[in-house]
Amino acid sequence: MTTDRIRDFLNTRRPDGPCLVVDLDIVRDNYSAFSRALPDSAIFYAVKANPAPEILRMLASLGSNFDAASVVEIELALEAGATPDRISYGNTIKKERDIARAHDLGVSMFAVDSCEEVEKVARAAPGARVFCRVLTDGEGAEWPLSRKFGCVPDMASKVLGYANDLGLEAYGVSFHVGSQQTNLEAWDRALADARRVFDALLKQGIQLQMVNMGGGFPTRYLKDVPTAQAYGQAIFEALSRNFGNRIPKTIIEPGRGMVGNAGVIKAEVVLVSRKADNDNLRWVYLDIGKFGGLAETMDEAIRYQIRTPRDSDAVEPCVLAGPTCDSADVMYEKVPYPLPVSLTIGDEVLIEGTGAYTSTYSSVAFNGFEPLRSYVI
Amino acid sequence: MTTDRIRDFLNTRRPDGPCLVVDLDIVRDNYSAFSRALPDSAIFYAVKANPAPEILRMLASLGSNFDAASVVEIELALEAGATPDRISYGNTIKKERDIARAHDLGVSMFAVDSCEEVEKVARAAPGARVFCRVLTDGEGAEWPLSRKFGCVPDMASKVLGYANDLGLEAYGVSFHVGSQQTNLEAWDRALADARRVFDALLKQGIQLQMVNMGGGFPTRYLKDVPTAQAYGQAIFEALSRNFGNRIPKTIIEPGRGMVGNAGVIKAEVVLVSRKADNDNLRWVYLDIGKFGGLAETMDEAIRYQIRTPRDSDAVEPCVLAGPTCDSADVMYEKVPYPLPVSLTIGDEVLIEGTGAYTSTYSSVAFNGFEPLRSYVI
Numbered sequence: 001m002t003t004d005r006i007r008d009f010l011n012t013r014r015p016d017g018p019c020l021v022v023d024l025d026i027v028r029d030n031y032s033a034f035s036r037a038l039p040d041s042a043i044f045y046a047v048k049a050n051p052a053p054e055i056l057r058m059l060a061s062l063g064s065n066f067d068a069a070s071v072v073e074i075e076l077a078l079e080a081g082a083t084p085d086r087i088s089y090g091n092t093i094k095k096e097r098d099i100a101r102a103h104d105l106g107v108s109m110f111a112v113d114s115c116e117e118v119e120k121v122a123r124a125a126p127g128a129r130v131f132c133r134v135l136t137d138g139e140g141a142e143w144p145l146s147r148k149f150g151c152v153p154d155m156a157s158k159v160l161g162y163a164n165d166l167g168l169e170a171y172g173v174s175f176h177v178g179s180q181q182t183n184l185e186a187w188d189r190a191l192a193d194a195r196r197v198f199d200a201l202l203k204q205g206i207q208l209q210m211v212n213m214g215g216g217f218p219t220r221y222l223k224d225v226p227t228a229q230a231y232g233q234a235i236f237e238a239l240s241r242n243f244g245n246r247i248p249k250t251i252i253e254p255g256r257g258m259v260g261n262a263g264v265i266k267a268e269v270v271l272v273s274r275k276a277d278n279d280n281l282r283w284v285y286l287d288i289g290k291f292g293g294l295a296e297t298m299d300e301a302i303r304y305q306i307r308t309p310r311d312s313d314a315v316e317p318c319v320l321a322g323p324t325c326d327s328a329d330v331m332y333e334k335v336p337y338p339l340p341v342s343l344t345i346g347d348e349v350l351i352e353g354t355g356a357y358t359s360t361y362s363s364v365a366f367n368g369f370e371p372l373r374s375y376v377i
Numbered sequence: 378m379t380t381d382r383i384r385d386f387l388n389t390r391r392p393d394g395p396c397l398v399v400d401l402d403i404v405r406d407n408y409s410a411f412s413r414a415l416p417d418s419a420i421f422y423a424v425k426a427n428p429a430p431e432i433l434r435m436l437a438s439l440g441s442n443f444d445a446a447s448v449v450e451i452e453l454a455l456e457a458g459a460t461p462d463r464i465s466y467g468n469t470i471k472k473e474r475d476i477a478r479a480h481d482l483g484v485s486m487f488a489v490d491s492c493e494e495v496e497k498v499a500r501a502a503p504g505a506r507v508f509c510r511v512l513t514d515g516e517g518a519e520w521p522l523s524r525k526f527g528c529v530p531d532m533a534s535k536v537l538g539y540a541n542d543l544g545l546e547a548y549g550v551s552f553h554v555g556s557q558q559t560n561l562e563a564w565d566r567a568l569a570d571a572r573r574v575f576d577a578l579l580k581q582g583i584q585l586q587m588v589n590m591g592g593g594f595p596t597r598y599l600k601d602v603p604t605a606q607a608y609g610q611a612i613f614e615a616l617s618r619n620f621g622n623r624i625p626k627t628i629i630e631p632g633r634g635m636v637g638n639a640g641v642i643k644a645e646v647v648l649v650s651r652k653a654d655n656d657n658l659r660w661v662y663l664d665i666g667k668f669g670g671l672a673e674t675m676d677e678a679i680r681y682q683i684r685t686p687r688d689s690d691a692v693e694p695c696v697l698a699g700p701t702c703d704s705a706d707v708m709y710e711k712v713p714y715p716l717p718v719s720l721t722i723g724d725e726v727l728i729e730g731t732g733a734y735t736s737t738y739s740s741v742a743f744n745g746f747e748p749l750r751s752y753v754i
Contacts, residue, residue, distance in 0.1 A: 048702055048744045069702040072745030093648050093662045093700050114650035116722060135652060148704045152653040271470050273491035275512060276529040285470045323470050325425055325446040327525045345493060364741045364748040367425045368449030371741040
């Protein structure tokens with residue numbers, strides 16, 4: 001997963017300190033794979049996964065649409081060349097003045113999951129399209145979603161009916177099956193819920209148009225995952241099963257699936273030590289940790305693949321920690337990580353599959369460490 | 378805990394978006410309280426808690442020393458007016474080239490917890506003072522420390538002996554009883570360990586000079602905690618009990634205890650909603666969350682006191698969440714937080730006791746949200 005281009009860049013530029021390098025060729029390949037796998041779905045790239053201008057510009061030129069979590073992300077997508085009709089304001093939690101700013105910028109599609117949010121959109125973006133997010137259980141996802149977003153299907157019907165009453169266009173339903181979702185049936189269950197909402201709205205005389213199937217498309221970490229093609233097939237079958245020959249417009253919002261495997265973080269071993277002479281577990285400290293961009297190691301949820309210059313040597317498990325004075329800055333401890341016994345202070349390691357949710361998660365200045373630098377090549 | 382000065386500042390300036398306001402008067406009071414409580418200990422402010430230049434300048438002028446976690450923090454302390462002899466490089470995980478930079482800047486006291494780190498210091502900062510961190514159990518702490526820092530006392534003796542062999546000054550022992558430590562006996566147990574290391578070194582003909590008692594001094598969150606005075610008394614008694622009439626030099630490193638209660642975060646209610654019509658739990662979404670500076674709500678470890686404009690109204694528990702599209706961005710869910718039933722979209726809330734470990738934890742740009750702004754008044 002560390003491409004030759006990334007390896008060449010690191011060997012030539014030799015940047016000091018930890019950094020993320022993203023290979024645009026891989027992003028382009030991922031975009032093509034999604035397009036081929038789901039040819040009838042519009043791709044809305046989840047900008048939050050990695051908002052690097054080079055990535056946004058390339059995706060805009062390929063015809064991608066954009067899912068933005070904030071006004072800043074809307075502005076980034078516009079700067080990258082997207083027209084406002086290709087941007088969805090996909091956060092269900094928005095200040096009314098931010099909705100107004102998005103409306104001023106020409107954005108006309110908004111996510112909601114409550115009547116309270118519908119009222120804000122009706123006031124600040126009159127006539128806009130809204131889609132309502134439905135709660136899913138996220139079973140099978142590595143980074144499970146809580147109940148933070150969405151509402152139960154019955155309430156979604158009410159929310160969309162209310163939107164229609166307030167002069168908005170009740171446009172569709174969205175769901176998110178959970179990040180890194182490897183259970184293909186999760187889409188089927190969510191689509192069945194979506195169909196229930198379509199039926200309920202039809203009884204109110206409202207024809208919904210769109211199903212936003214969100215993200216959750218996994219990137220390759222340590223485990224093999226079904227390819228985009230297999231996902232596309234399963235999703236198409238689930239759509240047919242639930243909507244028959246009246247399949248609505250569909251949207252997908254890949255974020256991690258678009259950029260996760262395109263990025264590699266170069267880091268350095270700062271210390272290898274033990275806590276006692278008879279300690280059978282090494283501690284390996286890197287110059288990047290939970291607060292430098294690897295926030296998704298929280299609860300050891302995501303286990304990144306780590307390459308070292310000594311991968312042909314024997315391995316032993318170790319605790320892997322970051323460089324800050326914060327005791328919570330430990331990546332893998334409950335399940336120690338196998339690394340070469342010969343690993344030494346000063347060794348450079350490559351943390352693969354880190355193109356998504358790393359550079360922006362990084363702390364602004366925790367312990368005086370600068371935010372993760374990022375290169376897009 | 379929201380002082381009149383902070384309230385006046387917010388009412389007058391009316392900053393848009395979430396922000397931290399720190400009242401320097403409270404920091405000054407805290408410094409005085411520590412000085413009075415532990416008159417024989419040198420205060421090394423833990424810069425990582427809040428490195429705002431105004432705070433560092435005031436503490437420098439009051440005579441404080443500084444505990445730095447990185448070269449950047451050393452530079453900040455120097456810029457604030459501290460001389461290098463008043464700065465300790467207190468991180469046990471340092472790149473050799475960072476030790477060399479600190480040495481070039483005149484810093485001559487370094488933390489270690491392994492022979493590997495001693496070797497780096499011996500090469501990059503010949504002749505420097507080192508103190509070795511000893512593992513403590515952290516029992517009673519709200520934000521417990523793991524085994525990340527320190528080694529067992531027997532190994533500490535070896536590490537310090539090795540430092541002496543390599544021409545360094547084996548200077549002392551450090552420990553950290555855990556952040557927000559409310560069990561006064563924790564210091565007694567750690568001091569007993571320190572004494573063991575002193576004795577072991579004396580057998581090698583080395584007289585250690587110093588005990589660095591770290592931080593862990595709690596700030597007032599929801600619970601009342603013993604005052605600095607009570608801490609000082611308990612610590613003095615524990616020193617006498619363990620070292621008799623040969624009490625070594627001592628250092629304390631308050632961070633949270635120096636600035637925690639001096640800061641208040643102003644935030645705004647973005648949405649109040651439910652997930653179903655029959656949902657008996659409200660969700661309250663603020664414009665700040667785990668990735669905007671409230672990282673210490675991880676695992677719901679720290680429960681901040683939250684003031685609202687409707688605190689005289691009846692309260693009901695709610696889930697409290699942040700504004701990002703990340704499902705992990707939820708502050709209090711396992712133990713819902715009681716807030717007024719009448720709380721409404723647009724209300725401003727004050728999150729108290731947030732002067733430490735907030736502004737620097739903040740993500741650099743997650744979901745397009747800007748880092749937490751900070752005002753020191």
